[in-house]
Amino acid sequence: MRRRNFLKQSALTTAGTMLIPHFLKAFELNQLGAVPVSSKKLVIIQLSGGNDGLNTVVPFRNDIYYRERPTLAIAREKVLAVNDEIGLNPALESLKSLYDDGLVTIINNVGYPNPDRSHFRSMDIWQTASDAGQYWQTGWIGRYLDANCAGSTSCQPHRAIEVDDTLSLALKGANVNGLAVLNPRKLVDQTRTAMTTELASVKPTQLPNDNVGYLYKTLAETVSSADYVYTKSKQSATRAIHATKGSYPASELGNRLKTVSELIQSGVSTSVYYVSIAGFDTHINQPGQQERLLRQYADAVKAFMDDMKATDRQNDVLLMTFSEFGRRVKQNASNGTDHGTANNVFLIGGGLPTGGPNRVFNEAPNLTNLDEGDLKYTVDFRNIYATLLRNWLKTDDVAILGRQFEPLSIV
Amino acid sequence: MKITKQQSIQHLFWRAGFGATPALIQRERHRPIKKIVRDLLHDKNPFLPLTAGENKPFADRKALRSMVRDGMMNRTLLKEKIRQDTEHIRDLNVRWVETMASGRDVLREKMALFWHGHFACRVRNPDAIQQYLNTIRQHALGKFSDLLMAVSKEPAMLQFLNNQQNRKNAPNENFAREVMELFTLGRDNYTENDIKDAARAFTGWGFDAEGGFLFRKNQHDDGPKTIFGQTGNFSGEDVIRLLLEKKQTARFVTGKIYRFLVDDQTADANTNARIDLLANRFYTSGYDIADLLESILTADWFYNPAHIGTRIKSPVELLAGMQHMLNITFEQKQSILFIQRTLGQVLLYPPSVAGWPGGRNWIDSSSLLFRMQLPNVLLQAGQVSVRQKEDGDVNTEGLVRRGNGTLNATVSWTPFEEAFAKVSTDKLPDVLAEYLLQQPLGQTQRTLVMQHTRPDSTHSEQIRSLTAAIMSLPEYQLC
Numbered sequence: 090m091r092r093r094n095f096l097k098q099s100a101l102t103t104a105g106t107m108l109i110p111h112f113l114k115a116f117e118l119n120q121l122g123a124v125p126v127s128s129k130k131l132v133i134i135q136l137s138g139g140n141d142g143l144n145t146v147v148p149f150r151n152d153i154y155y156r157e158r159p160t161l162a163i164a165r166e167k168v169l170a171v172n173d174e175i176g177l178n179p180a181l182e183s184l185k186s187l188y189d190d191g192l193v194t195i196i197n198n199v200g201y202p203n204p205d206r207s208h209f210r211s212m213d214i215w216q217t218a219s220d221a222g223q224y225w226q227t228g229w230i231g232r233y234l235d236a237n238c239a240g241s242t243s244c245q246p247h248r249a250i251e252v253d254d255t256l257s258l259a260l261k262g263a264n265v266n267g268l269a270v271l272n273p274r275k276l277v278d279q280t281r282t283a284m285t286t287e288l289a290s291v292k293p294t295q296l297p298n299d300n301v302g303y304l305y306k307t308l309a310e311t312v313s314s315a316d317y318v319y320t321k322s323k324q325s326a327t328r329a330i331h332a333t334k335g336s337y338p339a340s341e342l343g344n345r346l347k348t349v350s351e352l353i354q355s356g357v358s359t360s361v362y363y364v365s366i367a368g369f370d371t372h373i374n375q376p377g378q379q380e381r382l383l384r385q386y387a388d389a390v391k392a393f394m395d396d397m398k399a400t401d402r403q404n405d406v407l408l409m410t411f412s413e414f415g416r417r418v419k420q421n422a423s424n425g426t427d428h429g430t431a432n433n434v435f436l437i438g439g440g441l442p443t444g445g446p447n448r449v450f451n452e453a454p455n456l457t458n459l460d461e462g463d464l465k466y467t468v469d470f471r472n473i474y475a476t477l478l479r480n481w482l483k484t485d486d487v488a489i490l491g492r493q494f495e496p497l498s499i500v
Numbered sequence: 501m502k503i504t505k506q507q508s509i510q511h512l513f514w515r516a517g518f519g520a521t522p523a524l525i526q527r528e529r530h531r532p533i534k535k536i537v538r539d540l541l542h543d544k545n546p547f548l549p550l551t552a553g554e555n556k557p558f559a560d561r562k563a564l565r566s567m568v569r570d571g572m573m574n575r576t577l578l579k580e581k582i583r584q585d586t587e588h589i590r591d592l593n594v595r596w597v598e599t600m601a602s603g604r605d606v607l608r609e610k611m612a613l614f615w616h617g618h619f620a621c622r623v624r625n626p627d628a629i630q631q632y633l634n635t636i637r638q639h640a641l642g643k644f645s646d647l648l649m650a651v652s653k654e655p656a657m658l659q660f661l662n663n664q665q666n667r668k669n670a671p672n673e674n675f676a677r678e679v680m681e682l683f684t685l686g687r688d689n690y691t692e693n694d695i696k697d698a699a700r701a702f703t704g705w706g707f708d709a710e711g712g713f714l715f716r717k718n719q720h721d722d723g724p725k726t727i728f729g730q731t732g733n734f735s736g737e738d739v740i741r742l743l744l745e746k747k748q749t750a751r752f753v754t755g756k757i758y759r760f761l762v763d764d765q766t767a768d769a770n771t772n773a774r775i776d777l778l779a780n781r782f783y784t785s786g787y788d789i790a791d792l793l794e795s796i797l798t799a800d801w802f803y804n805p806a807h808i809g810t811r812i813k814s815p816v817e818l819l820a821g822m823q824h825m826l827n828i829t830f831e832q833k834q835s836i837l838f839i840q841r842t843l844g845q846v847l848l849y850p851p852s853v854a855g856w857p858g859g860r861n862w863i864d865s866s867s868l869l870f871r872m873q874l875p876n877v878l879l880q881a882g883q884v885s886v887r888q889k890e891d892g893d894v895n896t897e898g899l900v901r902r903g904n905g906t907l908n909a910t911v912s913w914t915p916f917e918e919a920f921a922k923v924s925t926d927k928l929p930d931v932l933a934e935y936l937l938q939q940p941l942g943q944t945q946r947t948l949v950m951q952h953t954r955p956d957s958t959h960s961e962q963i964r965s966l967t968a969a970i971m972s973l974p975e976y977q978l979c
Contacts, residue, residue: 137890209622210852222677224854226861246865254886255842256864258851266864271887279869284948284972291944300765300810301939303860304868304974311865367890373575423575 129439129481130353132362132393132408133230133259134342136386138369139208141379142415142432142464143454146175146195153456157419161375161426171195174453180380183391184435188448192394192403193437194499196450196473200431200466204414208370208428212413216259218471218490229474230361231262232489233482238265247314249361250352252345260363266307267363268314272348277319280312289313318357325355335396342366343389350396353406360482369412372425386410394438407439407481407500411470417462431466434473439481441499450499469494476500503805505529506934509536511808514938514979515761516540516797517606519821522919522935524603537797541641541790543605549634550599552591553584553626588626592633593840593847594833597816601823607793611640613816613847614760617855618753619651619683621660622848627711629848632656644753644787645744648683652740655707661853664706666699668721673699676739678853684743686752690728697725702736750783751776754792761796763807764859774801809938809978812862815843817979818871822971825936826916828878831908838907839874842886843867863977875971878909879964917963925962932966939975949973 144161148154149168163178169185170176175195177185187193203221205211217225227235230249238244244265251260251269260267270276280286289312291305335350337343342364349362366386371379390408397403415432431454454464475494478486487493503511509528513520517540520528528536567573573581600609615636623629632654639647651657652675658664661675676699680690704720707713725734728742743749755775763771782792796802813821819839822828830836840846844867845856870886923931929949933941941949952969953962970976 213852224852226857253889255844255866255889257889261861261864269864269866279873283951284969285869285872287944287948288974291942300812300860300978301975304812304863304977307863307865307868308974311868314865365889 128405129483130360130362130402130406131477131482132346132349132406133364134386134390134408134410135257135363135365136369136382136410136412137208137212137365137367138371138412139211139414139416139428140369140382140412140432141371141375141426142412143418144375144379144426145178145181145383146171146197146433146453147178148175148453148456150174151453151456153418157456159420160424161420172449175449178380178383180383181387182384183387187391187394187437191448192441193435194441194448194450196434196436196468196497196499197452198431198454198464198467199411199434199470199473200414200464201469201471202466204430204463204466206414206428206430208413213258215411215413215470216257218474226261227263228257228259228261229489230260230267230363231258231265233262233361233478233484234260234265234267235262236485236489244310245314245358246310247318247357247359249363250318250349250357250359251363252348253363253365257363257365265310267361268311268318270315270318270348271345273315273319273322273352276315280315285312318352318359321355321357322351325351335392335399337392337396338385338388340385340389342385343392346389346393350393353397353402354400371416372421372427373423375420375425390437397438403438404440407441407477408435408437409473409477410435410437415464418456418459418464419462429463430460431464434470436473436499439500450497468497472497503803503808507808507938508533508803510935510938511803512536512540512797513606514821515610515802515811516793517603517610518600518817518824519979521603521825521916523915525935526919533803534798537794540607540797541794543608545604547605547608547638550592550595550637551630552595553588553630585624585626589624589629589848590833590837592626592630594836596633596847597820597823597836597840600816600820601828603824608637608640611789611793612637613814614757615640615647615651616847617850617858618756619647619657620850620853620855621651621654621656622850623656623659625656625659628654628656628659631711633848641790641793644782644789645740647789648744649737649740651683652679652736653705653713655711655713658705658707658713663702666703666705667719668700668703671696671699671703671721675699675702675705679739679743682854684749684752685746686748689746689748689752694727697727697734698739700725701727701734701739705736744787747779747783750787751779754779754782757792758796761793762802764811809975811979812859813977813979814856814858814862815840815845816847818843818874818977821979822875822878826879826967827912829910829912831910835907835909838888841888842870868974868977871977872972872974875968875976877907879911879968879971881908913960913964916967917960920963921959925959928962929966929970932963933970936967936970937973937975938979941970941973941975945973945975 143154144163147163147168149163149165149170150173155162167179168176169179169181171188184193201214201221205214205221214221216228218229219225234244234249237248246266246268249260249267251257251267252271253269254271256266256269285308289309337347345364349364352359352362366382368378368382394403397406411434412432414428414430416426416429418429421427451468458465471490471494475486475490476496476499478484478489479496480500506525506529509525510520512533600606600613619636621632632651635650635654636647639650661678662672663675666672666675673695676695680695680698681687700721704716706716722733724731727734727739728746730742732738758775758778778792778795781795782788785791819836837846844862850856920928920931929946930941949966949969952965
């Protein structure tokens, strides 16, 4: 007997749903996309290229910082201080105002053992949550999707959405991949050609573990996810109450976060959103470029959080920002910085405990104890992932990360 | 189920190459498989190295930076040099794809693609990459022992796996570890101590400014080492020899080749027994790659229907396959990079030393939709609406400069159309599908494909639109 028939029949014969095992009921509801596992949303912003963490969160009382960066260091009086030791780059004014509202937590010295200084390698490590010496083929968000659809016959790519045209490794699972959507309308147009729609409804006769079956299954999931996301977002656009409230900066990140907001407002059952902004590889003439990017970042995030606040969602949405590595303490000869290691991570929103020492989670970087000129990490990024998975998304972090990482006392 | 000779030949050319044109199939269909395989192994065309750019001094990024610092080079020149380097690698990439699509010496290029994933390497120095590429192409069908030694001594590999920094007083284990884990034995077949002592044996292996291998004797640790239970004052060459003496190396490499050429999904006792037999032969032949390939490509089981049309084409196989089948030329080189990048496989830029994961990893919502749109874009001048992600590395940003929007391609239809000139209109969809697909054309799919032609169009127009439609099917993603 097929599961759904079984459910229907048992519902009829028992004249109610009382006797349906609880787990089956929940399972069926999840399959229909009716009830998301958790109403909490995680939004990840990736700063690609290796953002210079020391000029983002500036150790403005540290003489070594000023000595090693004679032309790059941010002048003490310009830093937007958050405590006696560190402060934000002046381009992060909008972020500072969120910080002052108690919405931002800064985690310093985040990294992993045996850091790799190659962009693509270190990014893979961050996206897969592997050790430096492991080469994993699935991302941590992809495995989150896998865990969510374990035992289910139809997995839902739209449970994790990357606002982009192509999908990052982070969102690739073993059994299900996330959905890349830059624009719901555009995606649905791609899937609504006569050919795609018809093919998506083809029931392959082959075994499900056959590659033909796999391609048709992926196509069907894509079409149904694209349709679901588009229909939801269109409905909410016509009901003016759910339209986004904020005015977003015209930058690419601004547009993408606006899309995230629209999707959240539309009520799609998506738990994780992934967005990236590139250009942080500042080997040459760093200041202008980094400031421009940081300003774009902070202004877009501020608009997004204001939007969340206006629609009373700021406690349900948690935003994490990371970069694949930080940069060398000492500046180079081209008024820039080279690839480094540990870096800071921002957690924003989510109703995190406000006030007190939690807003700057841990000690500032130690510039006297370096590893060949680079910062030593004190927080493994996977401890942050574990925290987000277990305490925020309420899921099995050990299964997803492959081993136990003690959650941090933040969320 | 019995398969036809045409299906066998297509299967052989998809697995041992990048597909076969109707003309080639018609020419080969009366020859025995054994002879065709022989020809594939011994192409009459001489081996030609691929080149791009002009030969320049072998300066690395660090040397250039210090030249800037010392005032020997200014920043504008440095920027220009970085741009030229990126273009050089891009040109090399394009030439390689075009060579694959040319149909010449295809088994060599197919195996070079395999070795590029096996000995995955990615550096910014275009001369080093070019030399590495030609080394794997040259030895692609030779002895694995020669290939392993040659690749291990390539400046690109020495740099990529940090052996330039592997010195007597400060050993760097990167190369020693990967040579065991990824190139020869596979995980769990060595100890950490084997790696530690092998790393000491490789100390002093480096390269000079001309791009040649350089043994720096004064940085070599010539003390006694214990590797795989044997003790001696081993050199790097000795470690390579010790690795080749282990049968596990033959088993590991054969298993990987089997999964690449035959079947990457089944891992049952039957398959294992088959791989063991092949591995024994590979080992006894002194690691003769051509001999191993001949055993595989002429085996009865290779043509078992269970192995036909079951592999997901990698992006490069898909691209080179379409180019070969329809003789496609791109107006701009960027288009070739654009397609690779959108689909997740850029030659000479593997994601890590472990190569591309492959198989189902190629497929997600966006890549599948793009694959299905690609024929329409290339053959019928459709629009591309994909924006690409920047990878963050300031040095590779220029790789796929703009060119977004349209992929201007020219198809020389005539030779392709000629093969179907005498096929009647009602038979066209089925006959075309036989040549283009390695999976049967289902009823629903046939009806859909038919909707793409108008009854009043010419025979030639029908061939074109049907071809584009058939290539858009999920079945076309398989070979």
